[in-house]
Amino acid sequence: MRHTFSKLIGPFCFPSPRKRTLGMAAGHGYGRSPEKHRANCPNTVCYPADEPELDGDMPAALRPDTAPRIRSVDLKRSLTLRIAIVATACLALVTAIALIETHAEEQRRAATTADLVAKQLDLQLMRINAGFDLSNRFPDLDVVVDNAAAGGQCVRFYDERGEMKRGSCVGAATSDKRAPEWFSAVSGLLFSPGDGVQRPVTYKGSSYGAVVVSSDPEAVTARVWREIKHPLILTFLTIASLSVFVYVAIARALRPTQQVIAGLNRLADGDFSHRLPAFRLAELQRISEVANQLAGKIEATLAERGELTKRLMNIQEDERRHLARELHDEFGQNLTAINALAASIEKAAEQDCPDVCIEARSLGQISMRMMQSLRGTLLRLRPADFDKFGLVESLRQLVDVWSASRRQTRFELSVPRTLGALPDNAAIHIFRIAQEGLTNAAKHAQASTVRLSVEPIPASGARGRDAAGIRLTIEDDGAGRGANGVPAAGGRGLLNMQERVAALGGSISFDDRPDAGLRVRVIVPVHPEERAADELSRH
Ligand SMILES: Nc1ncnc2c1ncn2[C@@H]1O[C@H](COP(=O)(O)OP(=O)(O)OP(=O)(O)O)[C@@H](O)[C@H]1O
Numbered sequence: 411m412r413h414t415f416s417k418l419i420g421p422f423c424f425p426s427p428r429k430r431t432l433g434m435a436a437g438h439g440y441g442r443s444p445e446k447h448r449a450n451c452p453n454t455v456c457y458p459a460d461e462p463e464l465d466g467d468m469p470a471a472l473r474p475d476t477a478p479r480i481r482s483v484d485l486k487r488s489l490t491l492r493i494a495i496v497a498t499a500c501l502a503l504v505t506a507i508a509l510i511e512t513h514a515e516e517q518r519r520a521a522t523t524a525d526l527v528a529k530q531l532d533l534q535l536m537r538i539n540a541g542f543d544l545s546n547r548f549p550d551l552d553v554v555v556d557n558a559a560a561g562g563q564c565v566r567f568y569d570e571r572g573e574m575k576r577g578s579c580v581g582a583a584t585s586d587k588r589a590p591e592w593f594s595a596v597s598g599l600l601f602s603p604g605d606g607v608q609r610p611v612t613y614k615g616s617s618y619g620a621v622v623v624s625s626d627p628e629a630v631t632a633r634v635w636r637e638i639k640h641p642l643i644l645t646f647l648t649i650a651s652l653s654v655f656v657y658v659a660i661a662r663a664l665r666p667t668q669q670v671i672a673g674l675n676r677l678a679d680g681d682f683s684h685r686l687p688a689f690r691l692a693e694l695q696r697i698s699e700v701a702n703q704l705a706g707k708i709e710a711t712l713a714e715r716g717e718l719t720k721r722l723m724n725i726q727e728d729e730r731r732h733l734a735r736e737l738h739d740e741f742g743q744n745l746t747a748i749n750a751l752a753a754s755i756e757k758a759a760e761q762d763c764p765d766v767c768i769e770a771r772s773l774g775q776i777s778m779r780m781m782q783s784l785r786g787t788l789l790r791l792r793p794a795d796f797d798k799f800g801l802v803e804s805l806r807q808l809v810d811v812w813s814a815s816r817r818q819t820r821f822e823l824s825v826p827r828t829l830g831a832l833p834d835n836a837a838i839h840i841f842r843i844a845q846e847g848l849t850n851a852a853k854h855a856q857a858s859t860v861r862l863s864v865e866p867i868p869a870s871g872a873r874g875r876d877a878a879g880i881r882l883t884i885e886d887d888g889a890g891r892g893a894n895g896v897p898a899a900g901g902r903g904l905l906n907m908q909e910r911v912a913a914l915g916g917s918i919s920f921d922d923r924p925d926a927g928l929r930v931r932v933i934v935p936v937h938p939e940e941r942a943a944d945e946l947s948r949h
């Protein structure tokens with residue numbers, strides 16, 4: 411049962427449209443001024459605590475106001491993106507290395523071809539000199555190029571004056587399909603075609619010109635493309651599937667964070683009995699442990715403070731009871747005696763001394779007024795016969811007093827004939843809460859009707875008269891507490907109500923209805939063990 415009611419203990423601050431239940435366990439509060447809080451949450455129903463302990467102990471980063479605002483990042487997307495970027499960069503690097511190596515190899519092949527062609531031309535010059543060949547056929551590149559040049563290479567011969575005499579190109583292999591445009595563009599950006607490899611052609615110390623071998627850039631690019639196309643596609647597919655795998659793996663790994671968030675939300679809602687579950691992921695397990703420790707400490711602190719408040723209030727009630735008894739027995743008796751004495755003097759002096767008679771009558775009237783005032787004080791301190799007749803009857807008396815003193819307001823009471831056995835302390839606290847609620851309605855609401863109702867909350871499966879708790883409602887049709895349900899700066903009445911409720915382990919909610927008055931709902935649990943103890947102590 412206690413657990414059920416502890417769930418009712420709400421957060422420090424609620425969005426007002428949800429009309430959440432407010433738990434006022436001791437220590438619940440903002441730990442900052444209500445004005446400041448109201449400025450920050452204009453649409454919430456918030457209740458300040460008189461001591462800022464919780465907030466004060468909280469690390470600065472956890473405090474709602476001071477936590478730095480950071481742009482949140484989706485971990486799955488961000489990690490996947492980073493992995494994809496790194497993999498793509500590696501892919502680009504590998505492609506660049508392949509391009510560089512192919513170009514370097516192409517340079518080497520061009521140098522080999524240039525050496526071969528230069529040697530062949532030397533031989534041709536030797537044959538011409540020996541008369542085995544015709545000089546006008548020099549340089550005969552066709553035969554030379556067919557033997558020496560590779561596909562995609564061009565061989566040109568320049569005479570000593572630098573004029574090109576002949577040139578011959580070998581077409582690229584038919585298998586060297588053209589590379590895609592983007593690849594050619596990247597390759598073109600990285601490598602310039604260059605001037606080719608040059609070798610001098612000399613015979614017996616005389617220079618006849620030079621042979622230049624160059625490669626067709628398109629053919630080179632096509633060859634590079636042919637070589638790296640398949641690894642490139644494979645790597646691309648690997649990156650894509652790796653990204654999907656990483657995304658799914660992270661999403662699965664992070665799934666328990668939903669539980670963490672849900673658990674933390676329950677703690678933030680004031681359910682400090684809630685504990686986060688254990689997690690396989692070490693980081694989440696650590697968070698869970700710390701959050702559970704924190705919740706445990708807050709729960710213990712709240713319980714301690716609740717217990718302390720309860721004790722204080724019980725002491726206060728005992729003191730009031732004692733004071734009421736003293737006032738009633740001492741003061742009340744003496745006033746009654748004075749009154750009787752005054753009546754007797756008045757009677758005796760009627761004949762002989764009419765002047766004394768008037769004074770005696772005044773004395774009687776004064777003592778009557780004092781008795782009335784004493785009765786009011788006694789009612790506030792401890793309603794007459796509270797201990798004898800109990801809560802229901804005392805509430806009836808209270809409503810009668812208000813109805814008699816405020817004729818412009820109708821006070822209605824709805825109580826069952828009996829509430830069953832209530833622990834004594836619970837009964838007096840409920841009475842005090844009702845008392846403050848009615849006083850507030852009479853003082854602040856300017857209402858035409860004020861309703862007070864008390865009803866037992868049936869325990870599920872409970873036998874007989876025992877109730878699980880008591881629901882007390884005080885509602886008026888007055889002006890309410892102002893726009894948005896923001897309470898006006900006031901005294902201690904509402905705060906005392908909250909402290910009493912918290913000490914009883916119950917919950918209280920203030921329902922500000924614009925233009926329809928204020929409704930205060932209190933639920934106080936009645937624990938069977940307390941009831942039994944109380945009944946025992948009475949016998
Ligand atoms: N029924 C109500 N209707 C309208 N306003 C209310 C009502 N109850 C409380 N208030 C507002 O809430 C404020 C706080 O009430 P609270 O009982 O705490 O203090 P108080 O009545 O002003 O002083 P105290 O109770 O200490 O004598 C009040 O000043 C009043 O403005």
Ligand SMILES: [Mg+2]
Nearest residue numbers: 850901903904
């Ligand atoms: Mg008040």
